[in-house]
Amino acid sequence: MTITEPELRTTATTWEPVCDLKRLTPGRGVAALVDGAPVALFHLGEGETFAIGNVDPFSGASVLSRGIVGDVDGVPTVASPIYKQRFDLRTGRSIDDETVAVSAYDVRVVDGICEVRPGGTLP
Amino acid sequence: MSSIPTQRGDRTTGSRPTVLVVGNGMVGHRFVEAAIERGLSSTHRIVVVGEERRQAYDRVHLSALFDGFTPADLALAEPNLYDEAGVEAILGETVDRLDTAAHLAVTSSGREITYDACVIATGSAPFVPPIPGTDAAGSFVYRTIDDLEAIRHWAAGCRTGAVVGGGLLGLEAANALRLLGLETTVVEFAPRLMAVQLDDGGGRALLHHVEGLGVSVRTGAAAAAVRTTPDGRVAGLSFSEGEDLDAELVVFAAGIRPRDQIARDSGLEVGERGGVIIDDRCATSAEDVYAIGEVANHAGKVYGLVAPGYAMADVVAARLAGEEAAFTGSDTPTKLKLLGVDVASVGDPQAVGDEVVVSDPRTGTWKKVVVDAAGNVAGAVLVGDVDAYPLLVQAVRGSIPTPDLLSLLQPASGEAGSGPADLPDEAIICSCHNVSCGTIRKAVDDGCETVADVKGCTKAGTGCGSCVSLIGELVDARLIAAGKTVEKRLCPHFELSRPELYEVVRATGIRTFAELVTKHGTGTGCEICKPVAASIFASLGSGYILDGEQAGLQDSNDHFLANIQRDGTYSVVPRVPGGEITPAQLIAIGEVARDFDLYTKITGGQRIDLLGARVEQLPAIWGRLIDAGLESGQAYGKSVRTVKSCVGSVWCRYGVQDSVKLAIDLENRYRGLRAPHKIKLAVSGCARECAEAQSKDVGVIATEKGWNLYVGGNGGARPAHAVLLAEDLSTEELVRSIDRYLMWYVRTADRLERTAVWQRKLPGGIDFVRRVVMQDELGIGAELEADMEAHVGAYRCEWTETLESPERLARFVSFVNTDLPDPSVTHVRVRGQRIPETTR
Numbered sequence A: 001m002t003i004t005e006p007e008l009r010t011t012a013t014t015w016e017p018v019c020d021l022k023r024l025t026p027g028r029g030v031a032a033l034v035d036g037a038p039v040a041l042f043h044l045g046e047g048e049t050f051a052i053g054n055v056d057p058f059s060g061a062s063v064l065s066r067g068i069v070g071d072v073d074g075v076p077t078v079a080s081p082i083y084k085q086r087f088d089l090r091t092g093r094s095i096d097d098e099t100v101a102v103s104a105y106d107v108r109v110v111d112g113i114c115e116v117r118p119g120g121t122l123p
Numbered sequence B: 001m002s003s004i005p006t007q008r009g010d011r012t013t014g015s016r017p018t019v020l021v022v023g024n025g026m027v028g029h030r031f032v033e034a035a036i037e038r039g040l041s042s043t044h045r046i047v048v049v050g051e052e053r054r055q056a057y058d059r060v061h062l063s064a065l066f067d068g069f070t071p072a073d074l075a076l077a078e079p080n081l082y083d084e085a086g087v088e089a090i091l092g093e094t095v096d097r098l099d100t101a102a103h104l105a106v107t108s109s110g111r112e113i114t115y116d117a118c119v120i121a122t123g124s125a126p127f128v129p130p131i132p133g134t135d136a137a138g139s140f141v142y143r144t145i146d147d148l149e150a151i152r153h154w155a156a157g158c159r160t161g162a163v164v165g166g167g168l169l170g171l172e173a174a175n176a177l178r179l180l181g182l183e184t185t186v187v188e189f190a191p192r193l194m195a196v197q198l199d200d201g202g203g204r205a206l207l208h209h210v211e212g213l214g215v216s217v218r219t220g221a222a223a224a225a226v227r228t229t230p231d232g233r234v235a236g237l238s239f240s241e242g243e244d245l246d247a248e249l250v251v252f253a254a255g256i257r258p259r260d261q262i263a264r265d266s267g268l269e270v271g272e273r274g275g276v277i278i279d280d281r282c283a284t285s286a287e288d289v290y291a292i293g294e295v296a297n298h299a300g301k302v303y304g305l306v307a308p309g310y311a312m313a314d315v316v317a318a319r320l321a322g323e324e325a326a327f328t329g330s331d332t333p334t335k336l337k338l339l340g341v342d343v344a345s346v347g348d349p350q351a352v353g354d355e356v357v358v359s360d361p362r363t364g365t366w367k368k369v370v371v372d373a374a375g376n377v378a379g380a381v382l383v384g385d386v387d388a389y390p391l392l393v394q395a396v397r398g399s400i401p402t403p404d405l406l407s408l409l410q411p412a413s414g415e416a417g418s419g420p421a422d423l424p425d426e427a428i429i430c431s432c433h434n435v436s437c438g439t440i441r442k443a444v445d446d447g448c449e450t451v452a453d454v455k456g457c458t459k460a461g462t463g464c465g466s467c468v469s470l471i472g473e474l475v476d477a478r479l480i481a482a483g484k485t486v487e488k489r490l491c492p493h494f495e496l497s498r499p500e501l502y503e504v505v506r507a508t509g510i511r512t513f514a515e516l517v518t519k520h521g522t523g524t525g526c527e528i529c530k531p532v533a534a535s536i537f538a539s540l541g542s543g544y545i546l547d548g549e550q551a552g553l554q555d556s557n558d559h560f561l562a563n564i565q566r567d568g569t570y571s572v573v574p575r576v577p578g579g580e581i582t583p584a585q586l587i588a589i590g591e592v593a594r595d596f597d598l599y600t601k602i603t604g605g606q607r608i609d610l611l612g613a614r615v616e617q618l619p620a621i622w623g624r625l626i627d628a629g630l631e632s633g634q635a636y637g638k639s640v641r642t643v644k645s646c647v648g649s650v651w652c653r654y655g656v657q658d659s660v661k662l663a664i665d666l667e668n669r670y671r672g673l674r675a676p677h678k679i680k681l682a683v684s685g686c687a688r689e690c691a692e693a694q695s696k697d698v699g700v701i702a703t704e705k706g707w708n709l710y711v712g713g714n715g716g717a718r719p720a721h722a723v724l725l726a727e728d729l730s731t732e733e734l735v736r737s738i739d740r741y742l743m744w745y746v747r748t749a750d751r752l753e754r755t756a757v758w759q760r761k762l763p764g765g766i767d768f769v770r771r772v773v774m775q776d777e778l779g780i781g782a783e784l785e786a787d788m789e790a791h792v793g794a795y796r797c798e799w800t801e802t803l804e805s806p807e808r809l810a811r812f813v814s815f816v817n818t819d820l821p822d823p824s825v826t827h828v829r830v831r832g833q834r835i836p837e838t839t840r
């Protein structure tokens, strides 16, 4: 079974500014609407930022930004706050069920502002 | 009256053969159901004649009528089941005679019914001893809905009642009278209660419980007559010896006799002590006549329980449908709650053999197991504590070898009786995925070493999660049995267990996760170790839980100070200490719920849940609740939840102490205390126990002299009864004991381990807890009290603290880059309230 994001987008070439990096608590996420799509944005400290789709495919709720960040054998992860499945922050793939994934988005920080490229990619 | 065709169906006329069922009680009804299930209702004409005007009802739960049930709640079938299946029911009439040669039945109204098969299911009648006065007004039996309604009606004008019979039924009737508010006395001819099942020790244990409930008991007393008033009403009982008893109402519950009169009158064979004799096919001595249920006598035995009757009903239905089936007897293990006391009987407790008896008069428990000459368990009786029941049932059936009986029955080692090591392989551990104990053991044998491993290879524990702690215990027990070391590490990031980590934090004063994981762990942490560290920091008083780095550690619920729901919205539960709430606060809650359109429900914990709030609404909602004098109920935390109370002595006519005040004081003392799992407390104003204190982590029951303290109870997936820790404590002693107990638990329990499991796993179990908490054997009492005092002094409502700071409020947004509400949250309205549209 493959559960995907509601819509697959083509990778855009433009970047969308989302928020001041200071809005991100290190080790926690926030949600943003990027070109209409809910995205979970994480800051792990030391300039490491990640963005993946915010909708948890296991529950259908838009909540991944509110999960706990951690690592599984060095792989950065977030655990869904609903049923606790973990996702690889780099690729969006679920660690607990390899057939399930959410989109991963490119993120960068320009002059202290977090920018996300709309239209993420599925692994 | 409608006339029923009397011609007998036969092949020549082509009409369907007739099955006549005499009696529409539990077993007669079960037969009709089984017949419908097998399609007999379309090949046969089924006619039911029943004496009671009501269609079959659940007699086993008859007493629930005194507990708020209505007769309709007891009905065994949908009202139109018979009609739809074409079953003819003639109620309010009896079959009085059978002409077995002519295959003809005659009813009380003179109706004649020809049958091809007749099934007698007339049950039994209460035995009323042949003494004078039993027909006086106010004298009752306890068998039908009508009986109970008559008792209720009569009791309305009475103050005292008596029950003749101290067996299962008598005690049930006594409870009913008690619930009706009568001062009740049980009169038993034998020298003890439940004389059939128990010996003297068991009888004494039961007596202890029964008297504790305020029911008086007279054993060894033979009622000689019902005393009556000049106008023919019951005035009491007189005895062959001893003082008369005053009672305005008497219930006879002194045994039952099979209702085999039609069988006798019709020349069927009946047993010496009654009961229509049947063979393995449930056939009587007359051609095409069967008997099932309490009226039947199989192999010299008449069963007074419903399960064997059901088995017989199935046998007859199957045979009439042309299938092979036989009734070969029944071992009918039974477990009941009598007057709040658990009683269980397994196999044949009267069997000849060696007896292992464990009794503890202090707690009123008594357990006896009989082992036969071959060393197998032949039978057992348990009173007061029935934890060993499932294992004993398996042992009697021979599906497990005889267990170590002493450790199974002994409360200290055993609550070990219910310990996971003793569970049979067939026992289902994870009901969500139907995974048995054996499968989990095999997984461990095949290399799984942690709960996570087991989840991965068996799926057990990946549904609702309620079995996870049991899986953990099973894994540990299996590893220990295999001589392996038990993986106590918290998670891949910490070698330490939760209690070890607690000690490290306490001893070193470390208060950041970064330092903790660098010095004592590896990596960057995860969703397991971060909340554990956060909880430990909070228990050790490190201020507001969302400041600085702590914010990243909290579970999502704690991060938003609310419980996340399936659609990503949150619930709001204000604290209602002890369940006491002012009308003004109720109105404030109602107004908030109305203004934010929140789904509103009363919780099981005596408070009010407002569901469906979006993240960005939480601060405004809490702002208004706090203005109304309410505070966070911390329903989101692994922390103290509620202290449930009953109304107690202020209002209740039975209360002996002010349970509400104590509950409020306790809730205000322990609120906010973070712990390895949630903690619930309750205070009851008397032994009637309306606050269910014995099912709480900490339960308090008022006595004339003070308070009894119970510890280690919980509901949930594996309910546990709390154990009595100390009696008749003053309020001061009580609070000190609870301080110590809770703090010691917070220090030493594993992650997500509730008090019941924690105290059972402690070496020495509850005795050890008693020595540490009550006698301060470890000399840590003062330290634990000081830790608790520090917690109490430092408590602040987390929502008040949050609202004070704009910085803290910044996180409460759906999206960082827009004020739009989350478009994925959609609702529908049901019963006038808003609920999530299904999210899956």
Ligand code: SRM
Pocket (backbone or CB within 6 Å): B466, B563, B564, B565, B570, B571, B572, B573, B601, B602, B603, B604, B605, B606, B607, B608, B609, B635, B641, B642, B678, B680, B695, B696, B713, B714, B715, B716, B717, B718, B754
């Ligand atoms: C709201 C409420 C149900 C209700 O509508 O009545 C409820 C709701 C939840 N319960 Fe409960 N429990 C509620 C009373 C109970 C009770 C009854 C009681 O307290 O008298 C029990 C059994 C008694 C006990 O705990 O011993 C109960 C046993 C559980 C358990 C099983 C615990 C166990 O030891 O097995 C869980 C799961 C857990 O905590 O891991 C649970 C977990 C939950 C969670 C937190 C599940 C979750 O993580 O989302 C639910 C959160 C709902 C919410 O957002 O408000 N809830 N839960 C009750 C809140 C009471 C309150 O005012 O705080």
Ligand SMILES: Cc1cc2nc3c(=O)[nH]c(=O)nc-3n(C[C@H](O)[C@H](O)[C@H](O)COP(=O)(O)OP(=O)(O)OC[C@H]3O[C@@H](n4cnc5c(N)ncnc54)[C@H](O)[C@@H]3O)c2cc1C
Pocket (backbone or CB within 6 Å): B022, B023, B024, B025, B026, B027, B028, B029, B049, B050, B051, B052, B059, B060, B061, B062, B063, B093, B094, B095, B096, B121, B122, B123, B124, B142, B143, B144, B169, B172, B259, B262, B292, B293, B294, B295, B303, B304, B305, B306, B307, B309, B336
């Ligand atoms: C208060 C109480 C608590 C109990 N608790 C338990 C328990 O916990 N566990 C358990 O296993 N069992 C319990 N029992 C026993 C259980 O109810 C019986 O075993 C069960 O009801 C037997 O079913 P039956 O159909 O054989 O008899 P019944 O249910 O008594 O049905 C017989 C029916 O036949 C009718 N009848 C009699 N003669 C005629 C006739 N000539 N013509 C037409 N109709 C007739 C009667 O009026 C009655 O309605 C309890 C019983 C009582 C009273």
Ligand code: SF4
Pocket (backbone or CB within 6 Å): B646, B647, B648, B649, B652, B653, B654, B655, B656, B659, B684, B685, B686, B687, B688, B689, B690, B691
């Ligand atoms: S437990 Fe409380 S409410 Fe119940 S009878 Fe006792 S005092 Fe009354």
Ligand code: FES
Pocket (backbone or CB within 6 Å): B429, B430, B431, B432, B433, B460, B461, B462, B463, B464, B465, B466, B467, B468
């Ligand atoms: S996950 Fe095992 S019982 Fe639900």
